[in-house]
Amino acid sequence: xxxxxxxxxxxxxxxxxxxxxxxxxxxxxxxxxxxxxxxxxxxxxxxxxxxxxxxxxxxxxxxxxxxxxxxxxxxxxxxxxxxxxxxxxxxxxxxxxxxxxxxxxxxxxxxxxxxxxxxxxxxxxxxxxxxxxxxxxxxxxxxxxxxxxxxxxxxxxxxxxxxxxxxxxxxxxxxxxxxxxxxxxxxxxxxxxxxxxxxxxxxxxxxxxxxxxxxxxxxxxxxxxxxxxxxxxxxxxxxxxxxxxxxxxxxxxxxxxxxxxxxxxxxxxxxxxxxxxxxxxxxxxxxxxxxxxxxxxxxxxxxxxxxxxxxxxxxxxxxxxxxxxxxxxxxxxxxxxxxxxxxxxxxxxxxxxxxxxxxxxxxxxxxxxxxxxxxxxxxxxxxxxxxxxxxxxxxxxxxxxxxxxxxxxxxxxxxxxxxxxxxxxxxxxxxxxxxxxxxxxxxxxxxxxxxxx
Amino acid sequence: xxxxxxxxxxxxxxxxxxxxxxxxxxxxxxxxxxxxxxxxxxxxxxxxxxxxxxxxxxxxxxxxxxxxxxxxxxxxxxxxxxxxxxxxxxxxxxxxxxxxxxxxxxxxxxxxxxxxxxxxxxxxxxxxxxxxxxxxxxxxxxxxxxxxxxxxxxxxxxxxxxxxxxxxxxxxxxxxxxxxxxxxxxxxxxxxxxxxxxxxxxxxxxxxxxxxxxxxxxxxxxxxxxxxxxxxxxxxxxxxxxxxxxxxxxxxxxxxxxxxxxxxxxxxxxxxxxxxxxxxxxxxxxxxxxxxxxxxxxxxxxxxxxxxxxxxxxxxxxxxxxxxxxxxxxxxxxxxxxxxxxxxxxxxxxxxxxxxxxxxxxxxxxxxxxxxxxxxxxxxxxxxxxxxxxxxxxxxx
Numbered sequence: 001x002x003x004x005x006x007x008x009x010x011x012x013x014x015x016x017x018x019x020x021x022x023x024x025x026x027x028x029x030x031x032x033x034x035x036x037x038x039x040x041x042x043x044x045x046x047x048x049x050x051x052x053x054x055x056x057x058x059x060x061x062x063x064x065x066x067x068x069x070x071x072x073x074x075x076x077x078x079x080x081x082x083x084x085x086x087x088x089x090x091x092x093x094x095x096x097x098x099x100x101x102x103x104x105x106x107x108x109x110x111x112x113x114x115x116x117x118x119x120x121x122x123x124x125x126x127x128x129x130x131x132x133x134x135x136x137x138x139x140x141x142x143x144x145x146x147x148x149x150x151x152x153x154x155x156x157x158x159x160x161x162x163x164x165x166x167x168x169x170x171x172x173x174x175x176x177x178x179x180x181x182x183x184x185x186x187x188x189x190x191x192x193x194x195x196x197x198x199x200x201x202x203x204x205x206x207x208x209x210x211x212x213x214x215x216x217x218x219x220x221x222x223x224x225x226x227x228x229x230x231x232x233x234x235x236x237x238x239x240x241x242x243x244x245x246x247x248x249x250x251x252x253x254x255x256x257x258x259x260x261x262x263x264x265x266x267x268x269x270x271x272x273x274x275x276x277x278x279x280x281x282x283x284x285x286x287x288x289x290x291x292x293x294x295x296x297x298x299x300x301x302x303x304x305x306x307x308x309x310x311x312x313x314x315x316x317x318x319x320x321x322x323x324x325x326x327x328x329x330x331x332x333x334x335x336x337x338x339x340x341x342x343x344x345x346x347x348x349x350x351x352x353x354x355x356x357x358x359x360x361x362x363x364x365x366x367x368x369x370x371x372x373x374x375x376x377x378x379x380x381x382x383x384x385x386x387x388x389x390x391x392x393x394x395x396x397x398x399x400x401x402x403x404x405x406x407x408x409x410x411x412x413x414x415x416x417x418x419x420x421x422x423x424x425x426x427x428x429x430x431x432x433x434x435x436x437x438x439x440x441x442x443x444x445x446x447x448x449x450x451x452x453x
Numbered sequence: 454x455x456x457x458x459x460x461x462x463x464x465x466x467x468x469x470x471x472x473x474x475x476x477x478x479x480x481x482x483x484x485x486x487x488x489x490x491x492x493x494x495x496x497x498x499x500x501x502x503x504x505x506x507x508x509x510x511x512x513x514x515x516x517x518x519x520x521x522x523x524x525x526x527x528x529x530x531x532x533x534x535x536x537x538x539x540x541x542x543x544x545x546x547x548x549x550x551x552x553x554x555x556x557x558x559x560x561x562x563x564x565x566x567x568x569x570x571x572x573x574x575x576x577x578x579x580x581x582x583x584x585x586x587x588x589x590x591x592x593x594x595x596x597x598x599x600x601x602x603x604x605x606x607x608x609x610x611x612x613x614x615x616x617x618x619x620x621x622x623x624x625x626x627x628x629x630x631x632x633x634x635x636x637x638x639x640x641x642x643x644x645x646x647x648x649x650x651x652x653x654x655x656x657x658x659x660x661x662x663x664x665x666x667x668x669x670x671x672x673x674x675x676x677x678x679x680x681x682x683x684x685x686x687x688x689x690x691x692x693x694x695x696x697x698x699x700x701x702x703x704x705x706x707x708x709x710x711x712x713x714x715x716x717x718x719x720x721x722x723x724x725x726x727x728x729x730x731x732x733x734x735x736x737x738x739x740x741x742x743x744x745x746x747x748x749x750x751x752x753x754x755x756x757x758x759x760x761x762x763x764x765x766x767x768x769x770x771x772x773x774x775x776x777x778x779x780x781x782x783x784x785x786x787x788x789x790x791x792x793x794x795x796x797x798x799x800x801x802x803x804x805x806x807x808x809x810x811x812x813x814x815x816x817x818x819x820x821x822x823x824x825x826x827x828x829x830x831x832x833x834x835x836x837x838x839x840x841x842x843x844x845x846x847x848x849x850x
Contacts, residue, residue: 012588012589012592023607023706024603024604024606024607024610024706025603025606026599026602026603026605026606026652026653026654026655027650027652027653028594028596028598028599028602028651028652029650029651029652029653030574030575030578030596030598030651030652031575031578031594031596032575032576032578032579032582032591032594032595032596033573033575033576033578033579043594045593045594045595045599045603046603047603047607047700047701047706053701053702054700054701054702054703054706055589055701056586056589056590056593056595056699056700056701057589057593058593058594066606066607066610077592077593077594078592078594086592088592088593
């Protein structure tokens with residue numbers, strides 16, 4: 001079989017972000033298997049009338065009809081027989097979502113001299129939620145709750161790409177102004193070939209450092225710290241991303257928690273909404289969770305993940321930073337910890353002397369599960385949505401293997417100016433608001449969309 | 454100066470798993486040469502239309518392989534998706550026309566063929582999708598049923614037409630196919646058989662089948678045909694027009710503008726209009742396309758072609774009528790797809806353009822037995838892709 005060389009440059013991001021109206025549509029039940037595109041039949045293809053032209057595309061809505069209003073986002077169209085992922089736009093129903101709402105500020109913190117900080121942030125979480133009680137029938141576990149999982153056109157790269165576009169919009173800058181991209185992930189779509197270069201291609205930035213980075217669930221904060229250090233040295237803008245389609249083996253405890261999503265933070269020295277006051281890290285050789293080369297699912301050491309791993313590293317990193325900056329828990333307005341389950345972040349916060357008022361606003365686990373590298377970043381984004389100017393936020397990640405990064409942010413008046421640009425709150429993405437947008441599915445659809453069956 | 458078609462040949466269309474493509478080309482060409490009353494040695498050049506032998510059968514560089522089979526030393530291959538062999542016919546007629554001006558007595562063989570059934574359906578669907586735009590349509594999962602479904606969905610949305618009007622096209626063409634011994638399907642179908650979406654709103658029976666087959670024509674100048682003393686049909690002209698390959702870039706989605714231009718140009722050159730046409734073979738690869746072709750060929754205005762189909766009402770009675778079943782257009786009988794069309798006769802894509810002409814020639818010569826409708830003027834409308842290429846030919850007794 002001959003495959004055209006252009007297969008090597010198939011990503012087609014034209015029309016991303018455009019709005020349109022369905023002009024004609026069909027549901028394809030018998031697909032071409034030549035390139036293995038869209039093998040999850042049936043799927044909806046349509047002609048979409050945009051402002052200036054008619055375009056052909058895929059619609060991620062099973063009941064799309066002529067006349068429906070749609071907006072384009074980035075989606076994975078499929079995988080070629082060469083094993084290359086193909087990205088393009090998929091169209092989703094045009095909707096209005098809940099916007100972030102600021103909470104009352106009590107105390108004003110002093111801004112440091114540091115100017116480098118978050119210029120903009122964006123998140124992306126798929127609409128699909130696994131109803132965990134549907135696992136009971138299969139695995140005999142009495143579980144409840146939900147976690148996010150990929151739609152037909154989602155994977156780790158679409159989380160990185162879509163969250164980056166949302167961050168760009170929030171920062172109000174052009175993609176080509178980004179000089180540094182790092183994607184933190186443990187579910188990279190390729191073993192070799194970075195997701196960061198896909199993001200760079202999307203942003204049309206070429207004079208740019210790009211790489212992927214991995215350290216279990218803490219690669220996202222590493223990407224932010226690396227972007228911060230890059231900007232401090234080189235100026236310009238850096239992009240730190242945490243994105244994961246988290247893996248958990250069928251039947252394993254991780255399957256009850258491993259979720260999907262991404263968060264992107266643009267770091268710059270101008271118009272920061274939250275400046276970075278300081279960072280600290282803590283690392284030891286601790287084997288609480290690992291995945292061997294070539295294996296699909298990680299293994300873990302059960303209860304060993306608790307005291308010697310999660311608690312020890314988070315507490316040491318947090319203490320290191322507070323010591324360095326001469327701060328106490330009372331000096332923070334909000335605090336976000338890594339959230340591998342519902343309990344750990346709450347307990348570690350209490351151990352460190354934080355109150356539920358500081359901890360609860362940053363909890364995301366209960367809505368989507370543990371999105372690995374994106375996990376604590378989504379918590380930070382959720383807080384930035386509601387934070388007032390001059391508030392201090394502590395972010396502490398945890399990555400198995402093991403280490404923690406702690407970052408202290410202080411919000412600036414710019415946070416209020418830029419909030420107006422946010423079209424959808426993190427709470428809406430999480431499904432805490434706009435619940436009707438969620439697609440609650442059972443285990444079978446989860447297994448299919450995760451690529452397990 | 455008219456071109457004379459002096460020989461026709463066509464294989465049975467269908468799942469011909471016991472034959473390879475060379476067998477098919479030889480069979481239809483031998484038949485055409487035989488009824489032209491010539492020998493292969495008398496042929497000066499051969500034009501072969503084929504869409505995708507390389508991906509169906511792994512063979513590129515078809516022309517010299519044809520030389521091996523037929524012994525003709527000047528073979529040219531053409532490709533324009535489902536209109537591949539009409540392009541071959543156009544090039545052959547140009548060569549014959551030129552030879553007539555030079556006073557030469559040239560003979561050309563035109564062959565169209567496709568071998569499609571040696572691949573599984575998903576792969577064949579993928580190969581055929583190659584006739585649409587790769588970067589926007591194929592990577593977004595386009596299939597041909599899908600693309601024509603978009604046309605059908607829009608047509609049904611904009612007009613009063615219903616899915617039953619589409620089905621009636623299939624029922625009529627299946628009825629006609631019964632009388633064609635070369636047709637792939639020779640059985641009646643009814644409205645209740647239209648179930649199982651291939652691409653909504655198109656049902657399985659709204660789609661033409663994947664088939665193998667070959668068709669051949671022998672062309673020469675009118676003058677030489679008379680000298681040879683064989684029966685012939687005049688190819689008044691064959692016109693080609695192209696449009697955008699992508700549906701999204703059409704000036705009007707519901708107008709096959711390439712087909713409209715080709716038809717208008719052909720009518721003008723032949724000094725006729727649609728009212729002069731008794732019989733036309735149109736490109737019913739999907740039932741919606743027979744309607745769009747009738748509009749493009751001038752039998753109805755944009756969005757009104759379904760009213761022609763409604764001349765068959767009540768649709769339950771189509772199978773009770775005697776085949777071939779004509780449409781009534783402005784109070785006049787017009788026969789469309791007496792062969793059974795692509796729907797019932799089969800659609801080996803590279804063969805279709807020539808096969809349509811074979812049917813019209815045989816109708817004009819009264820060689821169609823029970824399905825003969827004794828036309829004076831016949832035409833063919835062959836479409837490549839979703840209308841990226843179109844050819845229109847006018848044939849006269």
